Amino acid sequence: MPSYKADGIILKARDFGESDRILTILDRSLGKLEAVAKGTRRTQSVLRGPCQPFSHNLFFLWQGRTLDGVSECEIVESFAPLRDDLLKLAAASYMVELVDDIARDQDPNPDIFDLTLEHFRRLEAAEPTPANVNHILRSFDLRLLGLAGFSPSLDACATCGQPVGLWAGVGAVAFSPVAGGVVCPACRAVSAGDGEEGQGDTPGPVVILLAAGTLATMRHLATATTEQARILRLTPRAAKEMERALRAHILYHLDRQLKSLDFLDSVLE
Amino acid sequence: MSHYPDALARLVQEFMRLPGIGPKTAQRLAFFVLRMEERDVLALASALADAKRKIQRCQVCYNLADAQPCRICSDPRRDSSILCVVEEANDLIAMEKTRTYAGLYHVLEGCLSPLEGIGPETLRLPELLKRVKAGGTKEVILATNPTVEGEATAMYVARLLKPLGLKVTRIARGIPVGGDLEYTDEATLARALEGRRDM
Ligand SMILES: [Zn+2]
Ligand SMILES: [Zn+2]
Numbered sequence: 001m002p003s004y005k006a007d008g009i010i011l012k013a014r015d016f017g018e019s020d021r022i023l024t025i026l027d028r029s030l031g032k033l034e035a036v037a038k039g040t041r042r043t044q045s046v047l048r049g050p051c052q053p054f055s056h057n058l059f060f061l062w063q064g065r066t067l068d069g070v071s072e073c074e075i076v077e078s079f080a081p082l083r084d085d086l087l088k089l090a091a092a093s094y095m096v097e098l099v100d101d102i103a104r105d106q107d108p109n110p111d112i113f114d115l116t117l118e119h120f121r122r123l124e125a126a127e128p129t130p131a132n133v134n135h136i137l138r139s140f141d142l143r144l145l146g147l148a149g150f151s152p153s154l155d156a157c158a159t160c161g162q163p164v165g166l167w168a169g170v171g172a173v174a175f176s177p178v179a180g181g182v183v184c185p186a187c188r189a190v191s192a193g194d195g196e197e198g199q200g201d202t203p204g205p206v207v208i209l210l211a212a213g214t215l216a217t218m219r220h221l222a223t224a225t226t227e228q229a230r231i232l233r234l235t236p237r238a239a240k241e242m243e244r245a246l247r248a249h250i251l252y253h254l255d256r257q258l259k260s261l262d263f264l265d266s267v268l269e
Numbered sequence: 270m271s272h273y274p275d276a277l278a279r280l281v282q283e284f285m286r287l288p289g290i291g292p293k294t295a296q297r298l299a300f301f302v303l304r305m306e307e308r309d310v311l312a313l314a315s316a317l318a319d320a321k322r323k324i325q326r327c328q329v330c331y332n333l334a335d336a337q338p339c340r341i342c343s344d345p346r347r348d349s350s351i352l353c354v355v356e357e358a359n360d361l362i363a364m365e366k367t368r369t370y371a372g373l374y375h376v377l378e379g380c381l382s383p384l385e386g387i388g389p390e391t392l393r394l395p396e397l398l399k400r401v402k403a404g405g406t407k408e409v410i411l412a413t414n415p416t417v418e419g420e421a422t423a424m425y426v427a428r429l430l431k432p433l434g435l436k437v438t439r440i441a442r443g444i445p446v447g448g449d450l451e452y453t454d455e456a457t458l459a460r461a462l463e464g465r466r467d468m
Contacts, residue, residue: 012384013417017289018289043445043448044445044447044448046452046454048454048457049453049454049455049456049457050454052417052456053384053417075454075455078454078455078456080455080456080459083417083420083421084420084424085424086421086424086425086428089383089417089420089421089424090383093383093384094383096384097384259383259384259385259386260383260384260386262386262388263381263383263386263388263389264383266388266389267425
């Protein structure tokens with residue numbers, strides 16, 4: 001049977017048959033792949049420990065006719081703390097769901113793989129507080145959207161393209177998920193169905209107001225390295241506004257609510 | 270299905286509704302039923318109907334029961350100050366088979382699965398809180414599975430119960446009997462070390 005190796009992160013592990021699991025693996029150069037890990041649900045299985053969600057492993061796989069399978073597996077980073085704390089588990093679940101969905105129809109993207117690992121490491125090392133988790137997730141959101149080509153427009157009006165510097169003052173700026181980023185007052189005035197905070201027919205708010213400081217923070221995080229992002233201080237207000245804007249932006253792009261959000265919200269409160 | 274007489278085709282169809290049963294197995298089972306004594310077939314049919322009609326969830330612990338409350342909940346010899354929280358009724362049966370536990374149970378009827386969007390609202394958690402708040406419980410043992418979902422559920426329940434000021438414990442996790450240290454993963458080994466005891 002032809003075999004191959006993969007250096008990957010387990011995004012998902014769902015039960016299959018009596019004692020098997022089907023893993024969704026994000027490989028650095030192959031992209032997303034699925035493989036069955038036989039017998040993993042038995043306590044004696046040597047695959048049981050490594051084949052858990054979030055684990056970064058070296059996989060030895062066999063090629064099957066309909067489904068590939070894991071023959072051996074070596075842990076590179078187990079990321080056990082992401083499974084042993086409720087907040088971290090909720091955050092990591094959100095991250096893998098977003099990666100899984102955004103990487104769906106994409107070519108293999110080593111940058112997305114590296115970004116996920118970097119943020120897993122950051123999450124693993126962080127004190128598990130809601131503020132820390134939100135900080136990590138927002139920087140992850142912005143960078144992932146960028147790598148996937150779904151960046152919100154933060155430097156210029158998403159509708160007319162006028163640079164922010166030409167129209168934004170010291171006051172709040174409007175962010176429109178439908179337009180795909182910030183919108184200038186002129187475009188906001190002419191756009192149909194405009195309303196503030198959750199009116200209109202589209203799901204989620206039509207426009208979210210961002211303080212000038214929040215917008216500056218988002219622009220910084222979108223291009224910062226993980227280390228630069230880590231040391232950036234985030235005010236509670238900026239964190240809240242970013243969360244609302246990015247959630248609405250992601251909802252609009254995926255056209256569905258992430259399943260892990262309810263759980264995340266229930267442990268963040 | 271047209272090769273079968275109608276009644277046989279129906280039987281094969283019904284067997285195929287069962288989990289893990291494909292057309293071949295369904296056909297084998299159906300032929301087996303045809304060879305059985307009539308009274309055995311009737312016993313099987315009435316056992317199926319009886320189970321469906323008589324077995325309900327116990328309204329106290331949510332175990333499967335043929336009486337309200339179930340036999341465990343109404344047994345005066347059991348220690349009502351200890352509650353063992355399990356995911357499903359079959360976990361309760363596994364615990365009972367050990368014959369080492371004499372407290373009561375609470376069946377959650379599932380577990381949290383953040384990735385599948387299965388949240389706390391789907392579990393028997395308000396019922397658990399109500400039971401514990403009614404008084405009399407000194408210890409809650411969390412016996413959910415040592416899977417990511419089971420651990421998440423245990424952590425979540427522990428967080429809910431903590432403010433109530435009672436003892437909340439988690440069953441030990443470690444190397445299974447018959448296991449081999451060399452083939453045990455780091456996470457399991459680390460937990461086994463944490464849960465070590467005097468000899
Ligand atoms: Zn404009
Ligand atoms: Zn009962």
